Amino acid sequence: MIDGLAYAVIAVAAVGVVWAVISTARNRTTSWALLGWVALSELVTLVQSVIGFVRLAGGFRPAEYATTVGYLIGILVLLPLATVWALTDRSRWAPAVLAVAEAGVLAMTLRLLVLWTPGG
Template sequence: MITGFGVAVAACSAAVAVWSFVLAARGREPRRPLLYALGFVELLLVAQLVVGVVLLVGGERPGSMATYLAYLIGSLVVLPVGTVWALAERSRSSTVVLGIACVAIPVMVLRLSEVWHGASA
């Protein structure tokens, strides 16, 4: 796993989370700019999936393959599920839901990195 890329994904997601919480504090519902930012984070997560698969095909192995794949694929699902949930009822609360989904991404990336480096530790 490329640590620098994981840090970039986590930082972008954390920035979008802060933005979501600020919008929620101001009583705003999610609008297009926030949704575009979520889409950008999702693209980063897809790139992370591609990098992860390329590393696996290249012969590198994580500490636990099943856990690694679960976090790798699971991280792709969090934002779309949060977005569908938030857009079902656009309100201040739905903006909080998006912020919480974004907070989950850095946690999952951290766990992904820990599982990956578990093989060499």
Template structure:
């Protein structure tokens, strides 16, 4: 895992979280730009996860291997589920769904980074 990439994921996820909360407060559903931003965030998350899985395959062992693998799988699955939900149910609460998913991605990514460097 690359620390700069992990911090970038956290920052991008926090922006997505803020955007989701703003749309919910304004009583608007997420727009196309917000959904595209979430998709872009997922691409960055996928890049990070692939890099981490390659490093794991090469023999790197973090402190808690099972937890690390669980987080890597979780962050890859979380955003697409939230995106599908937000895209299919076009209400103000769709922004909240995206915000919660983005907050979880930021928290899980930071925890992954802690596990990775604690080795």
């Protein structure tokens, strides 16, 4: 894992959380701008996961291999599912779903930073 990229994922996700929470608090539905930000968040998360899988394929073994693989896969699922939900539910709570998903990406990236230590 590239630390700088992980911190970029965390920063983008944090902005997404704040933006979505503010949208929810203002009783707004999901804007296209917010969805664009979520897409950016998914893109940097995808880059992070691809790099992680390439490093794993190259022989790197983190301390908890299966957990790391699970996080690298699971982190990619959160935002697309939340986006589908936000597009189908046009209520004020749709941005809250995006906020929870962005918070999940943030937390999972922090955990990946901890997991990404060589085993043995």
